[in-house]
Amino acid sequence: MDTQQLQAFVTVARLGSFSQAAEQLYLTQPAISKRIDKLEQQLNARLFDRIGRHIHLTDAGMVLLPKAQHILATLEDTSRELSNLSGRVEGELRIATSHHIGLHRLPPYLRAYQQAFPKVKLDIQFAESEVIYQGVLEGLWEIGIITLSPQPHKQLQQEVVWQDEMHFVCSPSHPLAIAQNVCLQDLGNYDALLSKPGTFTRELLNQRFDQAKVDLPVATSTNNLDTLRMLASTGMGWSLLPHTLLNNDITAIASNIPTIVRQLGCVSHKQRSLSNPAQQLMSLIQTL
Structure with missing residues (x-):
């Protein structure tokens, strides 16, 4: 069992689709299927029921999902904390934003950020605010730039920007x-x-x-x-x-x-440390 297999499993479970998971992880669908197959073989358990075009977690899959999410979140938090010790602002930063904010609010901030921190590779996903909210909660993205919820989740930090x-x-x-x-x-x-x-x-x-x-x-x-x-x-x-x-x-x-x-702004997980690139983006958005 390795982290790539767990990431593939968690992504397929969240999206309910092998093809969508492959697209999000920048892999081919056969590559995703191969990782899931290997994971099932190692665990000696079927994780998904495939009924026509629909995919559902089996009982074994439902047991594994929260544990896999916890393992991936812990590893990512540890990696961020160690990376932050260097003080460098580089590496990959995964964020997500709504289409409206991405088109009408973010461009000047992203231009300024890329000029200030050229060694950061921004991975930007576009989705509905509610989907992003859940994704940040699950650790899929470090930061969501969205329409903020009128009823904030206790584990998420909301920062009003607009x-x-x-x-x-x-x-x-x-x-x-x-x-x-x-x-x-x-x-x-x-x-x-x-x-x-x-x-x-x-x-x-x-x-x-x-x-x-x-x-x-x-x-x-x-x-x-x-x-x-x-x-x-x-x-x-x-x-x-x-x-x-x-x-x-x-x-x-x-x-x-x-x-x-409506309040627009940034959302992040209270219990997960932000990487240096994420901290700098949050600071820039709040001060520019």
């Missing part, structure tokens, strides 16, 4: 475009185009509607904010978008609703 004002928007041809002093009850009379349930942004909006005891009439849900902007521009309904996405195709609704602000 206050992201959200706007109710619609097409210029939508009835709400010419309305004044729009309230939540008014929005409840029209179809909404929103992020999917369970997302941190959707939680903020749900709280407002729940407090006002107003039903939220959702017509379409997607976690791609650019798609929501496009749909809103067609007149299909209203949406809630950050100010960075406002353009001439949509108009801000004149509402009397208190501004919804």
Whole structure:
């Protein structure tokens, strides 16, 4: 049993896919399968049930998973602590960010970081904030740069970097475009185009509607904010978008609703030491 086999096992278990695990680990699918096969042979136990295209952990796999995660996390923490003793800022740094932040917030910070620390190899993954949140919790990434959770996990450290004002928007041809002093009850009379349930942004909006005891009439849900902007521009309904996405195709609704602000920033694990590259990136993002 070696760490490469355990990493392959943990990644397949998390993603539920050999092909996706291979892509994330920069390996071929046969290479991933070979590592899993060797691990199963060494343990004399089947770790996955493969039913059609679906993969499920066996009882043995469920026993191994938390232990494998602990082994990998301990080894990584030890490696970071030893590396940090040198004071050098080099090596690989695994981070993840949402598509929106990666496109509209991060570029100047990444440019400055690469110029300041050219010996650091940045491995950046793009995913939904909620997926990244869980990934940092499991040790997949050192830092997540995401929409922060309204209800932080006790094992994660959240650092607010940006206050992201959200706007109710619609097409210029939508009835709400010419309305004044729009309230939540008014929005409840029209179809909404929103992020999917369970997302941190959707939680903020749900709280407002729940407090006002107003039903939220959702017509379409997607976690791609650019798609929501496009749909809103067609007149299909209203949406809630950050100010960075406002353009001439949509108009801000004149509402009397208190501004919804989502917090964007960095998340890391409280019980895992950050590498020198991670510490420097956190510092740069918070001070630039």
